[in-house]
Amino acid sequence: MRPFAYALAVGLATVQLASAALAADITGAGATFPFPVYSKWAEAYRKETGSGLNYQSIGSGGGIKQIQAKTVDFGATDAPLKAEQLAKDGLVQFPTVMGGVVPVVNIPGIEPGKLKLTGDILADIYAGKIAKWSDPRIAKLNDGLKLPDSNITPVYRSDASGTTNIFTTYLSQASDTWKKEYGAATTISWPVGQGGKGNEGVTATVKQVPNAIGYVESAYAKQNKLSYALLQNKAGKYPQPDDKAFQAAAASADWKAAPGFGISLTNQPGDDAWPITAATFILIHKDAADPAKAADVLRFFDWAYKNGDKLATDLDYVPLPDNVAELIHQEWKDVKGKDGKPVFNM
Amino acid sequence: MPALTESIALGRTRSATARKAPSRSLDTLFRTFSYAAALLVLLVLAGILGSILYGGWPAFREFGFGFLTSAAWNVGTEQYGALVAVLGTVASAFLALLIGVPVSLGIAVYLTQLCPGWARKPVAMTIELLAAVPSIIYGMWGLFVFAPLFARFVQIPVSNLAEGMPIVGTLFYARVPSGVGVLTAGIILAIMIVPFIASIARDMLDQIPTVLRESAYGIGCTTWEVVRHVLVPQAAVSIIGAIMLGLGRALGETMAVTFVVGNANRLSASIFDPSSTIASRIANEFNEADGLQLNALMALGCILFVITFVVLIIARLLTRRVQSA
Numbered sequence: 001m002r003p004f005a006y007a008l009a010v011g012l013a014t015v016q017l018a019s020a021a022l023a024a025d026i027t028g029a030g031a032t033f034p035f036p037v038y039s040k041w042a043e044a045y046r047k048e049t050g051s052g053l054n055y056q057s058i059g060s061g062g063g064i065k066q067i068q069a070k071t072v073d074f075g076a077t078d079a080p081l082k083a084e085q086l087a088k089d090g091l092v093q094f095p096t097v098m099g100g101v102v103p104v105v106n107i108p109g110i111e112p113g114k115l116k117l118t119g120d121i122l123a124d125i126y127a128g129k130i131a132k133w134s135d136p137r138i139a140k141l142n143d144g145l146k147l148p149d150s151n152i153t154p155v156y157r158s159d160a161s162g163t164t165n166i167f168t169t170y171l172s173q174a175s176d177t178w179k180k181e182y183g184a185a186t187t188i189s190w191p192v193g194q195g196g197k198g199n200e201g202v203t204a205t206v207k208q209v210p211n212a213i214g215y216v217e218s219a220y221a222k223q224n225k226l227s228y229a230l231l232q233n234k235a236g237k238y239p240q241p242d243d244k245a246f247q248a249a250a251a252s253a254d255w256k257a258a259p260g261f262g263i264s265l266t267n268q269p270g271d272d273a274w275p276i277t278a279a280t281f282i283l284i285h286k287d288a289a290d291p292a293k294a295a296d297v298l299r300f301f302d303w304a305y306k307n308g309d310k311l312a313t314d315l316d317y318v319p320l321p322d323n324v325a326e327l328i329h330q331e332w333k334d335v336k337g338k339d340g341k342p343v344f345n346m
Numbered sequence: 347m348p349a350l351t352e353s354i355a356l357g358r359t360r361s362a363t364a365r366k367a368p369s370r371s372l373d374t375l376f377r378t379f380s381y382a383a384a385l386l387v388l389l390v391l392a393g394i395l396g397s398i399l400y401g402g403w404p405a406f407r408e409f410g411f412g413f414l415t416s417a418a419w420n421v422g423t424e425q426y427g428a429l430v431a432v433l434g435t436v437a438s439a440f441l442a443l444l445i446g447v448p449v450s451l452g453i454a455v456y457l458t459q460l461c462p463g464w465a466r467k468p469v470a471m472t473i474e475l476l477a478a479v480p481s482i483i484y485g486m487w488g489l490f491v492f493a494p495l496f497a498r499f500v501q502i503p504v505s506n507l508a509e510g511m512p513i514v515g516t517l518f519y520a521r522v523p524s525g526v527g528v529l530t531a532g533i534i535l536a537i538m539i540v541p542f543i544a545s546i547a548r549d550m551l552d553q554i555p556t557v558l559r560e561s562a563y564g565i566g567c568t569t570w571e572v573v574r575h576v577l578v579p580q581a582a583v584s585i586i587g588a589i590m591l592g593l594g595r596a597l598g599e600t601m602a603v604t605f606v607v608g609n610a611n612r613l614s615a616s617i618f619d620p621s622s623t624i625a626s627r628i629a630n631e632f633n634e635a636d637g638l639q640l641n642a643l644m645a646l647g648c649i650l651f652v653i654t655f656v657v658l659i660i661a662r663l664l665t666r667r668v669q670s671a
Contacts (some may be wrong), residue, residue: 059634061633061635151521151522153522153524158626159630160635161631182422183422184422186634188422189421191420191612194526194608197609197611197630201489204490205524206430208494208525209524243504
């Protein structure tokens with residue numbers, strides 16, 4: 001069914017393209033993670049300006065392919081493209097909103113937010129090297145907690161997903177053995193545990209299996225009131241996984257470090273920074289074939305940076321810090337029409 | 347009187363010749379149409395096989411025969427092997443048949459031989475309704491309702507009992523007692539294929555001439571003997587066909603299995619442990635796949651195609667043996 005749904009989505013996108021040309025709406029396709037906030041923004045934007053947005057959430061891979069094929073005005077991806085890829089395809093990349101990934105647990109008798117873990121321990125749990133909750137390494141971190149002497153069931157996303165990419169990126173940063181043996185990708189070869197399909201699958205499994213641990217997007221964990229564990233950040237602190245902690249990670253990140261803002265927000269310094277934070281990205285061609293359209297896209301996101309924060313936080317996304325939005329505006333100057341002039345002027 | 351019969355006979359021949367004339371062109375048209383319809387299936391099949399072979403070729407070329415025997419599936423290092431998925435597919439389909447076939451045949455025999463008249467229609471309709479339930483519903487029901495119950499009342503007790511025993515312990519020990527795994531997938535698949543096998547088998551049993559059954563009862567056979575020695579041999583060929591249809595569905599079932607098989611790329615001897623099937627792997631990864639991973643998924647699809655084909659050939663050989671016996 002999934003490939004079929006994918007084909008359907010592509011088909012729909014094509015149909016929508018045809019009708020969009022008439023309505024002069026901008027079209028985008030890609031990541032599923034930001035879909036709710038993009039559609040909320042689009043709704044409000046249409047009310048204010050009269051022009052709309054068609055966004056097809058067909059997955060990051062699909063978004064990248066569609067922007068390469070120039071069938072959409074912008075593509076969207078959860079995992080940022082690397083500098084050489086951006087240069088090769090002549091793309092400009094910028095982040096829109098952020099979210100965090102939270103480890104969720106189901107340990108009988110342990111209250112939410114009481115269990116503390118480090119990235120290194122989390123990696124060893126997922127590698128099968130730590131098999132029981134009563135492991136001395138976990139016990140040492142959690143003085144006073146009564147941890148059961150039972151097998152841990154690690155739960156992961158069985159479908160290829162940006163969430164897995166973010167999570168395994170973090171594990172690779174926290175543990176050299178993890179990096180060497182499993183690495184970071186949208187799907188990896190998990191040595192232990194079991195897979196659940198989508199955030200729902202992971203949640204259902206963690207809820208059903210005593211002594212399980214999983215990982216889901218923070219918005220999802222919050223809406224479903226899942227029991228979570230705290231993670232030690234680079235500064236050695238254990239912040240609560242909330243908007244403040246995600247924004248702290250964004251604030252302390254060096255956004256200029258990679259072209260297209262393709263930096264990883266995981267494991268950022270700062271006392272309040274949540275260690276598994278990530279942004280989602282937009283892709284647009286540098287040489288705009290249709291300058292008016294490209295300008296429309298940038299105008300939409302400019303509006304979103306200025307007016308979309310509340311809508312984003314309502315949906316448990318985290319808006320970008322203001323200084324980052326300013327940097328992004330600088331980058332937009334690279335999007336040029338045939339006359340060599342930037343298509344979008346502030 | 348002779349005049350009358352003659353006129354009747356004449357009338358017969360006249361009407362016979364009158365009917366013959368226009369039917370010839372219609373006949374040709376009908377023949378061409380049915381020929382084209384049959385040919386179209388072959389063309390479509392060849393097209394599908396051709397495109398997945400083309401798509402999967404880079405993976406076959408990269409890994410060669412090792413693609414079949416390797417258990418690795420690692421996107422990061424671009425290592426792909428089909429072994430786990432192939433074994434998972436075969437194991438879950440086999441378990442589905444093991445559970446589903448006796449149940450379906452029981453249903454068919456009950457409906458045709460033992461069921462009181464007033465209950466036949468409702469029972470038969472309920473069974474056929476099972477075939478109309480979309481597979482994703484089976485998957486969600488399996489994950490949210492069946493799996494927790496199965497874990498609590500079957501996996502955990504059995505696993506506790508079997509722990510440490512030789513052979514039995516390897517087969518029935520669940521390291522992750524979450525209720526999903528190869529056996530759960532097999533059970534869900536069994537429920538999904540029961541309506542197919544049961545309704546076809548029922549139709550076949552219904553078509554056996556009553557005379558045969560009555561004469562068997564006449565010489566003093568019990569119901570069991572009638573079923574065993576008269577009905578089953580008569581309908582055997584069609585029943586094997588029905589089972590093969592069910593097996594075909596079990597091999598290729600995607601969504602329901604993806605929900606309940608556990609999606610782990612590991613070799614495990616325990617039927618309680620999570621694994622994956624070819625269809626579930628494709629469903630999970632196709633969306634975001636790129637490059638060699640996409641080729642490997644296509645190659646997996648190709649292997650599933652071949653497995654289904656082999657199963658069909660075996661079915662053919664089996665029916666021929668039964669027919670000649």
